[in-house]
Amino acid sequence: MDPTVEAALHGRFVRGVDLAPRNDAVRVGADSISYEQAHELALVWAGALLRAVRKPPGTVAVLAAKGIRAYVGILAALYAGATVVPLHPDFPPARTRRMMRAAGVSAVISDEAGWGQLPELLAPGPDGEQPFDLGGPDAVLPVLAPGCPAGTHPGVGRIVAEPAGALSEPRPVRPADAAYVLFTSGSTGRPKGVPISHGSAAHYFRLQDERYDFTPQDVFSQTFDLNFDCAMFDLFCAWGAGATALWVPPGAYRELPAFVAENRMTVWFATPSAIPLVRRLGGLAPGALPGLRWSFFAGEALTCQDAADWQAAAPHSTLENLYGPTELTITIAAHRWQPERSAGIAVNGVVPIGRVNGGHDHLLLGEDGQLAANEGELCVSGPQLTSGYLDPDDNAGRFVEHGERTWYRTGDRVRRIGEDGELAYLGRLDSQVQIAGWRVELPEIDHALRGCEGVTDAVTVDVTTASGTELAVFYTGSVVPLSVFARQLRTVLPQGMTPRHFWRLAAFPLNSNRKTDRGVLRARAEERLRRTTDTTGNTSTPTT
Amino acid sequence: MWDQKFEDLLRGFLPFLGADEPLAQDTALRDLGLDSLGIVELLAALEHTYQVRFQDDALSQATFETPGVLWKVLSGLVEDQAA
Known part of the structure; x- marks a missing residue:
């Protein structure tokens, strides 16, 4: 197919420039940038990037904290026709270094936070590994x-962006070209890179355009990190x-209704854990968020x-539960909340994930690996499916062939409910969990904990509490101060993945296969958390 | 040195501080598990407990760097309140 700009992910920004050139494209605190300004700046940066990389358009990492530069950086990388890899300067350098190497980064856009981290990223890792082949x-x-x-x-060639070197227009791309690469947790302790093509993104956003009625008057919350x-x-x-798009800083949660009103915010999108947080901080009274659509x-x-409490607080908004792994381009199913109907068809008090996006087929796999009629692992095939992980070794077991098509195995157990193809989420099949939106492979944490001095073995379990999913650790070995765990985990895990409870055991309970019985440990953790939960809910002490 | 109310409240937001481990003046709160959303909740709890109001710019990592710094800022607010 011919390269085009229309089908490109960045074609959507160009559309915004046409629709509302003077509107703010992004606001971060007191800083803002209009569509026109961002467009011009991104063309300048894109021109500079293309002249600097050895094999244009290449893969461009955006290593920046929330700020105008991070957003324009993403746009500039796409304008250059490059694949963009958003990276988080707060992530452990060892993790970021692995991501940069896996993605084959050919250039970087950074702010001060990223710039300050580069020497450490470019130095050999503790295990002698180089960041990537320059x-x-x-x-x-x-x-x-x-x-x-x-x-x-050292090792850096500073690019200078000159207005004279600006591109005259964004570079065209082919539908199969990767627009972005994001990383998900891997069970081996190695993050898995997921490339998403411009074609997959185009399908996804066409569906969103059909489903919603967004206009230049809308103000979107931006609560998610850019690498999510x-x-x-x-x-x-x-x-x-x-x-x-308006960045929602943590401080905004202090008085979210005022923040939403002052900024005339109309579209809210966050992880569900935002709801108990807003409730605890007193912002979830009925009618408190009247401006949300x-x-x-x-x-x-x-x-x-x-969902019911949020709906009452934001009575003029339509509330939807969206579902989807990174491998299926952002979200692949949606359920529109209707208080009585939704609660009636929900399973275990959890809002259904709804119908799979148009243009896709899905099937359910039973525990025996055969097709199941009503309940099983959700597998999806269609235009939003990634072409596969950056490292083909990671594909093993994640895709299944059926009817001469490739299906992504989500690892999520679902059940058919109702008459019109809606699905209810039942839980994970494997040891992967989600904490505040981050997918976490529990063995990855176990692996990191075994690296702590004194720890013989460690098992991490997920526990559902009133404030969301939390991680708890059981370990064997000698008593380890919590600060030692904290230090060790901080070098390998992002903050969102860090467990908050640690308990020592003499030995782990075993199941009939003589394997550590995670179910028993999870039940014990739930019991202990119920017992120790006080008003703040997250203090625990090491016990044996 | 701070009062017991402060210590009890603060410990609730420090998952990596064991109950039998002392809370030192100059320990980095971030290292003890205080994250950005924890800061928001802690601030709300302090305002409620001490009947004070932090300015928006107090909501920074700097204010919440160590127990000592946080107590100093809080004591200042309490004194202003009394004055």
């Missing part, structure tokens, strides 16, 4: 670090409509109680 012993990594202190770092794919929904739904939740199970 293409020769004398090669340097091109880095565009606008607004950062002058000078450079729900942020792509915020940005490209807003930008395709000429609307504004749409309320979306995704990333973990949404309870009917939380």
Whole structure:
């Protein structure tokens, strides 16, 4: 197929420029940038990137905290026709280094936080691993670090962006070209890279355009980190409509109703754990969020109680529960909340995930690996499916062939409910859980904990509490101060993945297969958390 | 040194501080598990307990860097309140 701009993910921003050139495309605190300004700046940066990389358009990492530069950086990478890899400067450097290597990053856009981290990322890892092959012993990594202190770092070639070198228009792309790469947790302790093509994204956003009625007057919340794919929904739904994406800082939760009203926010999207947080901080009274037109939740199970309370607080909004793994392009199913109907068909008090997106087929796999009629592992095939992980070894067991088609195995157990193809979420099949939207492979945490001095073995379990899913750890060995766990985990795991409870055991309970019985441990953790939960809910002490 | 109310309240937000481990003046609260959303909740709890109001710019990692710094900021607010 011919390369085009229309089908490109960044074609949505171009559409926003046409619809509302003077509107703010993004607001972060007191900073903002209009569509026109962002478009011009991204063309300048894109031109600079293309001149700097050895094999254009390449893969561009955006290593920046929330700020105008992070958003324009993503746009500039796409305008260059490159694949963008959003990276989080707060992530452990060892993890970011692995991601950069896996993605084959050919250039970086950074702010001060990212710029300050680069020397550590470019140094060999503790295990001697290099970040990536720069293409020769004398090669340097091109880095565009606008607004950062002058000078450079060893191994870095600082890119200078000159207005004279701006592209005249965004570069065209082919539908099969990867628009972005995001990483999900891997059981081996190695994050798995998921490339999503412009074609997959185009299908996804066409469906969103049909389903919703966003306009240039809308203001979208931006609660998600940019390396989490729900942020792509915020940005490209807003930008395709000429609307504004507004960063919601943690402090905004202090008085969310005031923040929403002052900023004339109309579209809310967050993980369900935002709801108990807002409730605890007193912002969830009925009618407290009257300006919202749409309320979306995704990333973990949404309870009917939380949905009902949010709906009461935001009575003028349509509330939807969205579902989908990164491998299926942001979200692949949706359920529109209708208080009585939804609660009536819900399973275990959890809001259904609804119908699978148009243009896709799905099937359910039973425990025996055969097709199941009503309940089983959800497998999906269609245009939003990734072409496979960056490392083909990661594909093993994640895809299944059936009827001469490839299906992605979500690892989620679902049940058919109602008459019109809706699905209820029942739980995970494997040891993967979701904490505040992050997919976490529990063995990855176990692996990290076994690296702590004194720990013989460790088992992490997920526990459902009033404030969402929490992680608890049982370990064997000698008593380890919690601060030692904290230090060790911080070097390998993002903050959202860190367990909050640690208990020592003399030995782990075993099941009939002589394997550690995670079910028994989970039940014990639930029991202990019920007993120790006080008003703050998250203090625990090491016990034996 | 801070009062017991402060210590009890703060400990509730520090998952990596064992009940038998002392809370030192200059320990980094972040290392003890205080994250950005924890800061928001802690601030609301402090305002409620001490009947004070933090300014928006107090909601930074700097204010919540260590128990000592946080107590100093809080004591200042309490004194202003009394004055």
